[in-house]
Amino acid sequence: xxxxxALAATALLPLAANAQNQINMSTGISEAGAxxxxxxxxxxxxHMLIFWIxxxxxxxxxxxxxxxxxxHRKSKGVEPSQFHEHTGVEIAWTVVPFFIxxxxxxxxxxxxxxxxxxxxxxxxxLVTGYQWKWKYEYLDADGENIAFFSNLATSQEQIYNTDTxxxxxxxxxxxxxxxxxxxxxxxxxxxxxxxxxWWVPEIAVKRDAIPGFINEAWTxxxxxxxxxxxxxxxxxxYHGFMPVEVHVVGQGEFNDWMxxxxxxxxxxAALAATELPVDELMARGEDVYNASCLACHGANGEGGLGxxxxxxxxxxxxxxxxxxxxxxxxxxxxxxxxxxxxxDIDVAAVTTFQRNAFGNNTGDVVQASDVVSYKEG
Amino acid sequence: xxxxxxGPAKGLSRWLYTTNHKDIGTMYLWFSFAMxxxxxxxxxxxxxxxxxxxxxxxEPGFFNxxxxxxxxxxxxxxxxxxxVGLANWLIPMMIGAPDMALPRMNNWSFWILPPAxxxxxxxxxxxxxxxxxxxxxxxxxxxxxxxxxxxFFIFAIHILGVSSIMGSINIIATVMNMRAPGMTYMKxxxxxxxxxxxxxxxxxxxxxxxxxxxxxxxxxxxxxxxxSAAGGGDPVLFQHIFWFFGHPEVYIIILPAFGVISQIIxxxxxxxLFGYASMVYATAGIAFLSFIVWAHHMYTVGMPVAGELxxxxxxxxxxxxxxxxxxxxxxxxxxxxxxxxxxxxFSIGFLVLFTIGGFTGLMLSIAPADFQYHxxxxxxxxxxxxxxxxxxxxxxxxxxFWLPKWTGRMYNETMGKVHFWVxxxxxNVTFFPQHFVGLAGMPRRIPDxxxxxxxxxxxSSIGAFIYGMSQLLFLYNVIAAIVSGEKVxxxxxxxxxxxxxWTLPSPAPYHTFETPPKxxxxxxx
Numbered sequence: 050x051x052x053x054x055a056l057a058a059t060a061l062l063p064l065a066a067n068a069q070n071q072i073n074m075s076t077g078i079s080e081a082g083a084x085x086x087x088x089x090x091x092x093x094x095x096h097m098l099i100f101w102i103x104x105x106x107x108x109x110x111x112x113x114x115x116x117x118x119x120x121h122r123k124s125k126g127v128e129p130s131q132f133h134e135h136t137g138v139e140i141a142w143t144v145v146p147f148f149i150x151x152x153x154x155x156x157x158x159x160x161x162x163x164x165x166x167x168x169x170x171x172x173x174x175l176v177t178g179y180q181w182k183w184k185y186e187y188l189d190a191d192g193e194n195i196a197f198f199s200n201l202a203t204s205q206e207q208i209y210n211t212d213t214x215x216x217x218x219x220x221x222x223x224x225x226x227x228x229x230x231x232x233x234x235x236x237x238x239x240x241x242x243x244x245x246x247w248w249v250p251e252i253a254v255k256r257d258a259i260p261g262f263i264n265e266a267w268t269x270x271x272x273x274x275x276x277x278x279x280x281x282x283x284x285x286x287y288h289g290f291m292p293v294e295v296h297v298v299g300q301g302e303f304n305d306w307m308x309x310x311x312x313x314x315x316x317x318a319a320l321a322a323t324e325l326p327v328d329e330l331m332a333r334g335e336d337v338y339n340a341s342c343l344a345c346h347g348a349n350g351e352g353g354l355g356x357x358x359x360x361x362x363x364x365x366x367x368x369x370x371x372x373x374x375x376x377x378x379x380x381x382x383x384x385x386x387x388x389x390x391x392x393d394i395d396v397a398a399v400t401t402f403q404r405n406a407f408g409n410n411t412g413d414v415v416q417a418s419d420v421v422s423y424k425e426g
Numbered sequence: 427x428x429x430x431x432x433g434p435a436k437g438l439s440r441w442l443y444t445t446n447h448k449d450i451g452t453m454y455l456w457f458s459f460a461m462x463x464x465x466x467x468x469x470x471x472x473x474x475x476x477x478x479x480x481x482x483x484x485e486p487g488f489f490n491x492x493x494x495x496x497x498x499x500x501x502x503x504x505x506x507x508x509x510v511g512l513a514n515w516l517i518p519m520m521i522g523a524p525d526m527a528l529p530r531m532n533n534w535s536f537w538i539l540p541p542a543x544x545x546x547x548x549x550x551x552x553x554x555x556x557x558x559x560x561x562x563x564x565x566x567x568x569x570x571x572x573x574x575x576x577x578f579f580i581f582a583i584h585i586l587g588v589s590s591i592m593g594s595i596n597i598i599a600t601v602m603n604m605r606a607p608g609m610t611y612m613k614x615x616x617x618x619x620x621x622x623x624x625x626x627x628x629x630x631x632x633x634x635x636x637x638x639x640x641x642x643x644x645x646x647x648x649x650x651x652x653x654s655a656a657g658g659g660d661p662v663l664f665q666h667i668f669w670f671f672g673h674p675e676v677y678i679i680i681l682p683a684f685g686v687i688s689q690i691i692x693x694x695x696x697x698x699l700f701g702y703a704s705m706v707y708a709t710a711g712i713a714f715l716s717f718i719v720w721a722h723h724m725y726t727v728g729m730p731v732a733g734e735l736x737x738x739x740x741x742x743x744x745x746x747x748x749x750x751x752x753x754x755x756x757x758x759x760x761x762x763x764x765x766x767x768x769x770x771x772f773s774i775g776f777l778v779l780f781t782i783g784g785f786t787g788l789m790l791s792i793a794p795a796d797f798q799y800h801x802x803x804x805x806x807x808x809x810x811x812x813x814x815x816x817x818x819x820x821x822x823x824x825x826x827f828w829l830p831k832w833t834g835r836m837y838n839e840t841m842g843k844v845h846f847w848v849x850x851x852x853x854n855v856t857f858f859p860q861h862f863v864g865l866a867g868m869p870r871r872i873p874d875x876x877x878x879x880x881x882x883x884x885x886s887s888i889g890a891f892i893y894g895m896s897q898l899l900f901l902y903n904v905i906a907a908i909v910s911g912e913k914v915x916x917x918x919x920x921x922x923x924x925x926x927x928w929t930l931p932s933p934a935p936y937h938t939f940e941t942p943p944k945x946x947x948x949x950x951x
Contacts, residue, residue, distance in 0.1 A: 261655020289872030
């Protein structure tokens with residue numbers, strides 16, 4: 050439990066200087082003054098309306114109480130009145146609050162109906178929660194879906210206080226979700242393991258990601274920019290480490306990004322059909338390891354929530370048992386089936402990496418074709 | 427009185443075999459205070475880790491065990507048993523009964539609690555660690571993905587449920603059958619009323635919780651799929667069942683607190699409670715509404731919009747009877763002749779802070795806004811305003827108020843006032859900033875956070891340490907009063923206090939009201 054090294058380092062490192070203290074909900078308006086989403090601005094307005102009604106009632110109730118505490122003290126020699134029960138007053142303080150509530154319910158209802166208006170979306174994105182990352186899949190009418198995982202990009206050194214924390218500490222990912230501006234985007238939200246919740250405060254979208262069920266949400270973001278959020282349903286040990294990062298870009302830039310993604314997918318597919326040299330596999334494998342394995346298995350393969358990789362009998366034993374763990378996961382543990390999450394080339398690279406890094410010098414080279422043939426049995 | 431009865435047995439057997447409501451009440455109160463300190467220690471670990479961004483003291487998995495056990499121990503170990511202890515001590519004395527109706531069951535309902543909590547605490551030492559899925563234990567995190575200790579957790583919950591149901595049956599039987607002649611329902615002190623209604627809530631919903639954990643047990647060990655979509659079940663079903671228990675549960679916690687406040691504010695205002703009847707009806711109204719609002723905890727699970735609207739409207743309605751309560755207390759103070767001894771200070775603290783918790787509750791009831799509040803620190807702040815400043819403050823007020831009657835000795839008033847002010851300030855420094863970080867986007871149950879939340883979290887942690895320390899002062903004051911406090915000789919310790927318990931000697935003898943009291947002079951209030 051105790052992490053003395055990290056504790057000692059804490060005192061030495063200053064926090065990033067530009068952290069700001071925000072004390073209220075996102076207004077739905079960007080710093081430049083542009084509306085980010087109509088719905089976000091509306092929800093903020095609703096929130097403030099209810100807040101001010103509460104403040105007004107509070108001033109009334111607490112005012113009466115404070116005056117009473119000041120004026121009706123025994124030390125002032127007052128004689129207690131013995132009055133009690135007054136039908137008129139009692140009816141009034143039942144009926145008046147009821148009408149105030151009706152007043153609140155009207156705008157609340159209309160806003161809620163807008164939240165639920167999922168019709169006429171121009172594009173759909175399947176958002177899947179995993180322990181502890183998000184997968185985004187752009188649904189394509191021709192079945193040419195683009196899918197990728199979005200992992201926490203903050204380094205373990207920053208988390209364990211041996212490196213200065215960056216501006217977007219814990220709110221940055223390796224591959225953000227990219228959506229075009231002024232486009233109605235429908236999110237289909239689900240989960241692969243436990244319940245997660247996908248939330249971006251500034252665009253006012255939060256919906257639980259529930260395994261086996263698909264929830265719908267939508268947004269139309271009007272201001273380009275980067276919007277950040279986090280998982281908001283306890284989903285296990287690293288619940289605090291699966292942020293959401295959304296880049297809202299112009300339609301042209303979005304099209305370019307999409308084309309690049311398709312190109313990269315084609316390159317990966319081509320790579321999978323060739324033999325890669327060992328140093329390329331190792332470099333790629335290290336990237337995959339850092340994104341997908343490190344949180345549980347440690348930066349040096351020393352283990353943690355998961356077993357140690359360094360010196361592991363699995364990573365240094367036969368290839369098939371090793372691929373079995375990576376591709377199929379281990380039932381009943383946090384070890385997921387990465388065969389469904391990583392491309393064959395990435396599985397090959399990370400397997401090669403694990404078999405040759407951290408002192409596991411097996412000398413084995415695993416190619417994508419080995420993974421394909423393993424999967425085919 | 428009571429010469430023909432022997433006094434308490436000596437030594438340990440007195441406590442093991444006792445069927446005396448006062449002994450059992452005392453054990454409940456000490457047990458709950460021990461759990462309060464244990465749950466508080468878990469909270470201190472949480473706040474120490476959150477003192478600064480970055481992981482310092484504990485690992486994320488252990489952090490989750492702390493949040494889970496903090497919630498479970500505080501709800502089931504500290505707050506609920508403390509009010510049962512209060513009920514044991516006070517209900518027989520308030521209604522003029524010699525004891526509880528079912529004294530042997532009373533002994534049993536207490537003595538199964540310590541083993542249950544021992545088992546729950548022992549999960550910390552088990553392989554895989556203690557439950558780490560939050561006190562709301564949502565499936566499938568608490569089933570398929572749970573540590574092996576979950577089975578012990580389930581068994582502990584079962585025992586707590588049995589204990590609560592037995593305690594509630596006892597209270598219902600006592601109140602219905604053992605009131606002194608002339609004490610009609612509408613003459614019962616409000617504390618008795620609120621507990622009677624609470625007992626019905628408990629009997630209604632504890633079996634639902636038992637059902638939920640049993641279904642979990644089946645899913646984990648016997649291959650069923652109640653909460654797994656892969657086998658035809660539904661994880662959201664778990665949440666519906668849990669909150670069908672869980673929402674009445676919060677009123678189970680707060681209604682006896684309302685009862686306490688309704689006894690103390692009139693006593694120190696030297697003025698009858700303004701609207702006795704409307705308080706009873708408001709309590710019943712809140713209890714009824716508590717059964718039809720559960721899904722407001724689940725606005726983001728993807729319910730159909732009609733369901734969202736129903737639960738939003740029903741939840742907003744709770745503001746009406748709750749408002750009636752607050753208005754009644756304030757009107758009771760109005761034109762009274764108030765003094766501000768420690769019980770009154772804690773009651774006024776309750777009134778102010780609980781009302782703030784009520785306001786944030788009203789904000790949370792607004793479904794579209796809740797999409798922004800849900801599962802953030804705003805919720806954490808809200809429920810600590812009602813749980814700590816509500817239930818715990820009222821419980822503290824109750825201990826100071828009735829301690830002289832229980833022990834025949836007075837606590838140190840100055841120290842009591844210091845305890846109040848340090849608690850009040852510590853509490854607000856802890857929880858008020860949590861509204862800000864919650865609105866700004868900090869999710870609950872995270873061991874580490876983005877840098878923009880750093881200042882308020884540090885403030886929160888400092889406040890928590892202050893609040894935690896102030897409870898040791900409370901412990902000292904109570905023990906010092908019992909050991910060497912100034913003796914009180916008056917039956918009526920507080921000049922404004924009304925009720926049958928204040929007609930008894932101080933300390934209250936081991937057996938009281940063996941012959942029922944006469945009620946003519948007792949006012950209705």
